[in-house]
Amino acid sequence: MSLDQQHAEVRRRDINFQMQSDIPVHWLNRECHRTRFYDAMSIMFPEGERAFIDSVAHYRSRIPADSPLGRDVAGFIGQEALHTREHRRYNARLEAAGAPVARLEKIVADQRKFANRHLSPRVRLAITICLEHYTAMFADQLLSHPKALSGAESRMHKLWRWHAVEEAEHKSVAFDVFKVAVPNPLLRYGSRCLSMLLVSTIFSAMIWYFTYQLVKSDGRLSDWRGWGRLLREQFVSPGFLLRLIPQWLSWFVPGFHPGWHDNRALVKAASKEYDDWVHAQSSSGKTGGA
Ligand SMILES: [Fe+2]
Numbered sequence: 001m002s003l004d005q006q007h008a009e010v011r012r013r014d015i016n017f018q019m020q021s022d023i024p025v026h027w028l029n030r031e032c033h034r035t036r037f038y039d040a041m042s043i044m045f046p047e048g049e050r051a052f053i054d055s056v057a058h059y060r061s062r063i064p065a066d067s068p069l070g071r072d073v074a075g076f077i078g079q080e081a082l083h084t085r086e087h088r089r090y091n092a093r094l095e096a097a098g099a100p101v102a103r104l105e106k107i108v109a110d111q112r113k114f115a116n117r118h119l120s121p122r123v124r125l126a127i128t129i130c131l132e133h134y135t136a137m138f139a140d141q142l143l144s145h146p147k148a149l150s151g152a153e154s155r156m157h158k159l160w161r162w163h164a165v166e167e168a169e170h171k172s173v174a175f176d177v178f179k180v181a182v183p184n185p186l187l188r189y190g191s192r193c194l195s196m197l198l199v200s201t202i203f204s205a206m207i208w209y210f211t212y213q214l215v216k217s218d219g220r221l222s223d224w225r226g227w228g229r230l231l232r233e234q235f236v237s238p239g240f241l242l243r244l245i246p247q248w249l250s251w252f253v254p255g256f257h258p259g260w261h262d263n264r265a266l267v268k269a270a271s272k273e274y275d276d277w278v279h280a281q282s283s284s285g286k287t288g289g290a
């Protein structure tokens, strides 16, 4: 099997995670700052994942629907659409609890509008593959370190692991579409490296700005212990952000492919509970819609 084919089957799992108001505001071990880091990502997802879908779907006509990549593209769009739906519900719960969600979502929506107006489909897809590399790296961390979510409210625990499983499953799809969109290897290499530098700068600034704004809305900006716990988790032990560096650097190796980091066994083990869940829901005639 070639490296290009080293990814799991891309399968949508229609699950309603019941994002309701009884979920505690600080759902991660009752810790404000650590919770808000995840909430910041959730706020970026609906608009961000719509942009991912659009940028990949733009090239769909160039990929036969019955080819392996054509099937993966359909799976990718199906998975991201469901992520968008569940994170909209998640974010509505945050908004109802007083977080400045609309204001922060507007920042992402404005960026999407700017990209649609001023950037070519090829550049938009280059941005997508960089952000998909980030979601794949985060997913790998979350699945490799189950302690990251210990103490999480059970629905949130399930939702974040479900999203991680599916991000890991479809991590190669946009990248493989990019190869179709930009056949010249030199142009492809140059544009994906440049895009990664730009995307990394903007994405890092946004995630910390959003976390800051959410913590501010909780009136906890001067809670240094909370900040200390979050920074320790991200940069010291287990150091999630620090651990991303080798995978981030591998992006710049000529010929890189997301399948180089083979975590299929981990993803398959983690996906089992969701496959069982979907099977049980479909047997009882329930789906996650509405
Ligand atoms: Fe997603």
Ligand SMILES: [Fe+2]
Binding pocket: 052, 080, 132, 135, 167, 170
């Ligand atoms: Fe994704």
